[in-house]
Amino acid sequence: MIRTLNVILVCTSIAALVGVYGLKYAVEETASTKVELERLIDKQQADLSMLKADWAYLNQPSHVAPIVVRHEAALGLKPVRPEQFGRLDNLPMRKPAPDKAALDALFEALDSGIDPIEQLIIGASQ
Amino acid sequence: MSLASEAAVPTIALEGSRKSRSQLTRARIRWVIFGLILVFGVIAGRLVQLGSVVVETSIEGQTRDAITATRPPILDRNGLEMAVDIRVPSLFAEPRRIIDVEEAVTALRTVLPELDADWLRRRLTGDRGFVWVKRELTPAVADRIFQLGIPGLDFVTESKRFYPGGREASHILGAVNIDNQGIAGIEKNMDDRDVALLQELGLARDRALAPVSLSIDARVQHVMYSELLDTFTRYKAIAAAGVMVDVRTGEVLAMVSLPDFDPNNPASAFELYDGKKDQRFNRITSGIYELGSTFKTVTFAGAIDSGRVRLTDNFDARFGIRFGRFTIDDFHGKHRVLSTSEVYKYSSNIGTIRIMQAMGKDEFRAFLTKLGMDKPMQIELPERRNPVVPEKFSEIVAATASFGHGLSVSPLHMAKAMAAFVNDGMMVPVTLYKRDEAAARPLYEPVISPQTSAQIRYLMRLNAIDGSGSRMDREARGYRTGGKTGTAEKVVDGRYSSSKTLAVFASAFPLDDPQYAMVILVDEPQKETPQSGTTAGWNAGEVTGRIVKRVAPMLGIAPDFSEMLDQALVPASMARAPAPENRLGVPSL
Numbered sequence: 001m002i003r004t005l006n007v008i009l010v011c012t013s014i015a016a017l018v019g020v021y022g023l024k025y026a027v028e029e030t031a032s033t034k035v036e037l038e039r040l041i042d043k044q045q046a047d048l049s050m051l052k053a054d055w056a057y058l059n060q061p062s063h064v065a066p067i068v069v070r071h072e073a074a075l076g077l078k079p080v081r082p083e084q085f086g087r088l089d090n091l092p093m094r095k096p097a098p099d100k101a102a103l104d105a106l107f108e109a110l111d112s113g114i115d116p117i118e119q120l121i122i123g124a125s126q
Numbered sequence: 127m128s129l130a131s132e133a134a135v136p137t138i139a140l141e142g143s144r145k146s147r148s149q150l151t152r153a154r155i156r157w158v159i160f161g162l163i164l165v166f167g168v169i170a171g172r173l174v175q176l177g178s179v180v181v182e183t184s185i186e187g188q189t190r191d192a193i194t195a196t197r198p199p200i201l202d203r204n205g206l207e208m209a210v211d212i213r214v215p216s217l218f219a220e221p222r223r224i225i226d227v228e229e230a231v232t233a234l235r236t237v238l239p240e241l242d243a244d245w246l247r248r249r250l251t252g253d254r255g256f257v258w259v260k261r262e263l264t265p266a267v268a269d270r271i272f273q274l275g276i277p278g279l280d281f282v283t284e285s286k287r288f289y290p291g292g293r294e295a296s297h298i299l300g301a302v303n304i305d306n307q308g309i310a311g312i313e314k315n316m317d318d319r320d321v322a323l324l325q326e327l328g329l330a331r332d333r334a335l336a337p338v339s340l341s342i343d344a345r346v347q348h349v350m351y352s353e354l355l356d357t358f359t360r361y362k363a364i365a366a367a368g369v370m371v372d373v374r375t376g377e378v379l380a381m382v383s384l385p386d387f388d389p390n391n392p393a394s395a396f397e398l399y400d401g402k403k404d405q406r407f408n409r410i411t412s413g414i415y416e417l418g419s420t421f422k423t424v425t426f427a428g429a430i431d432s433g434r435v436r437l438t439d440n441f442d443a444r445f446g447i448r449f450g451r452f453t454i455d456d457f458h459g460k461h462r463v464l465s466t467s468e469v470y471k472y473s474s475n476i477g478t479i480r481i482m483q484a485m486g487k488d489e490f491r492a493f494l495t496k497l498g499m500d501k502p503m504q505i506e507l508p509e510r511r512n513p514v515v516p517e518k519f520s521e522i523v524a525a526t527a528s529f530g531h532g533l534s535v536s537p538l539h540m541a542k543a544m545a546a547f548v549n550d551g552m553m554v555p556v557t558l559y560k561r562d563e564a565a566a567r568p569l570y571e572p573v574i575s576p577q578t579s580a581q582i583r584y585l586m587r588l589n590a591i592d593g594s595g596s597r598m599d600r601e602a603r604g605y606r607t608g609g610k611t612g613t614a615e616k617v618v619d620g621r622y623s624s625s626k627t628l629a630v631f632a633s634a635f636p637l638d639d640p641q642y643a644m645v646i647l648v649d650e651p652q653k654e655t656p657q658s659g660t661t662a663g664w665n666a667g668e669v670t671g672r673i674v675k676r677v678a679p680m681l682g683i684a685p686d687f688s689e690m691l692d693q694a695l696v697p698a699s700m701a702r703a704p705a706p707e708n709r710l711g712v713p714s715l
Contacts, residue, residue, distance in 0.1 A: 056207035061348035082685035
């Protein structure tokens with residue numbers, strides 16, 4: 001009775017020992033992965049901050065303006081003059097609708113073989 | 127059996143055996159207790175030892191947190207970054223771990239040749255745990271040092287402030303020191319507000335702080351900067367400055383002062399300019415000037431608002447005014463009787479003095495107090511200078527003050543007053559942080575009546591169409607700009623010099639619906655061509671016009687050439703009595 005108990009206890013101890021040992025190594029490995037990841041994140045954050053700064057620099061008017069000046073001649077760029085601004089209500093209204101009756105008459109004449117323009121030319125040449 | 131034998135043994139022996147056994151047990155217990163005390167004592171001692179160990183968290187007297195502390199990004203009103211943090215490596219050494227100092231010095235100097243060999247040798251020798259070698263390196267340089275593989279050298283990632291716009295907004299942004307603490311401009315103001323506290327608590331470390339939005343528009347700032355830079359070649363100016371304010375919210379859209387410095391290299395703020403010291407200060411907030419004739423707008427606003435002067439009144443400007451030994455005369459003298467609007471248009475000193483006298487000198491002085499001209503400017507920049515305005519005006523001081531001499535205020539004071547004059551008389555404190563109209567409205571403080579404001583707008587526009595601002599108006603056609611020139615003679619060796627002048631133009635646009643006020647200064651301008659003049663209309667005026675022409679479309683102001691807009695500015699009193707000088711195209715009604 002006591003012997004079986006002892007055997008079970010010894011077995012449990014060995015199993016626990018092996019388990020703890022394995023766990024310890026697993027944790028160590030996880031910790032080193034964590035440190036590695038942290039270092040990676042740190043590096044990427046640093047890179048990101050650099051890229052953001054680059055982006056901000058490239059977007060500055062003080063950076064864009066000289067580029068515009070450099071390509072002014074090639075692209076035909078010129079500053080906008082006040083006269084060149086317009087409003088929607090300054091646009092002319094659409095032309096009134098075409099004269100429907102006259103068009104119908106024209107098409108009917110063409111269908112029946114008389115070309116009014118030809119008639120006009122003939123009339124003028126006589 | 128045992129009982130029987132015990133009974134047989136003599137009592138004394140029995141007692142002895144019991145005693146000796148109990149003594150043994152007691153001894154064992156004592157040993158166990160001793161052992162336990164020993165073990166626990168060791169544990170307690172170790173605990174005390176661990177507790178008293180001071181962990182070295184500081185780097186040369188500064189906490190690690192402070193070194194890696196970040197600052198919030200600064201954005202302009204449209205969200206463009208004006209200041210960002212970048213994370214850069216800094217090289218440090220642990221001298222006690224360096225094996226061969228000589229080798230380390232030689233190797234390091236192959237990558238960083240600018241380091242002095244003796245300095246480096248002294249730095250790396252000894253038993254210290256931490257010394258900086260070089261802070262804020264580029265990642266490429268850090269990589270090369272890493273490749274050298276010197277033991278005892280390592281890197282710390284530090285936050286470094288970077289201003290992508292370079293010099294353009296230097297006086298607004300200010301600068302930070304190497305430990306990322308604000309030392310000037312908005313950076314210092316932010317620290318005074320709350321960032322410093324966060325950094326101290328270590329909360330600002332490695333975390334994204336909410337960005338700070340300024341009222342500045344980077345595009346407008348760029349236009350003003352480039353146009354003011356242009357005055358150095360065009361008019362051979364020795365300095366120039368300008369500020370633009372939103373009249374309704376008090377937000378500063380642009381603020382430029384030249385010569386300036388590079389905020390990425392704060393030491394440049396102390397460099398000599400043209401062989402002179404202290405030229406790179408912010409002329410808008412920490413420069414005070416006699417602003418000359420632009421100040422007449424203030425006099426007119428006060429006089430008209432007092433009700434004692436009307437636009438249709440006439441003033442005798444035939445002869446100069448004598449004060450004891452002095453006689454004050456006009457620069458472009460007409461020497462005839464002038465109406466109020468003519469006095470403004472021809473910038474008559476005599477007429478302005480008479481207008482001020484009609485108002486009363488004490489009332490004029492009180493009006494300046496109302497405008498805050500005698501108080502330091504309330505703005506978020508630490509660089510400020512108090513205005514110089516005499517406490518009490520004598521006759522002559524009041525007379526000179528009416529046309530802007532004998533008192534010095536900052537250009538920002540002037541811009542703030544101009545903004546109030548065109549904004550229906552509502553004065554609003556200026557700010558560099560973003561603010562909307564709803565937030566600004568409770569801060570409004572009436573300084574003149576809306577009727578007076580309408581008359582001032584008319585006078586300013588009249589001056590642009592007919593008077594000294596016509597060169598400005600020719601540049602900014604269609605944008606209904608108006609303003610007043612001022613050509614103040616500078617004091618050289620205690621006397622006013624007629625050759626060295628400060629040209630000022632104080633303006634507002636578009637006057638039919640006032641939105642922005644601007645003050646431009648050009649210091650000691652010279653003739654652009656032999657035919658041109660040196661008065662403010664030729665330089666500060668034209669600069670104003672060019673700036674308006676470029677920024678108005680960005681700010682959503684459409685050009686309009688309709689004469690109706692200008693006619694609508696004419697106050698009813700003028701329209702009813704069309705005077706001959708009224709050339710705003712008023713039809714005879």
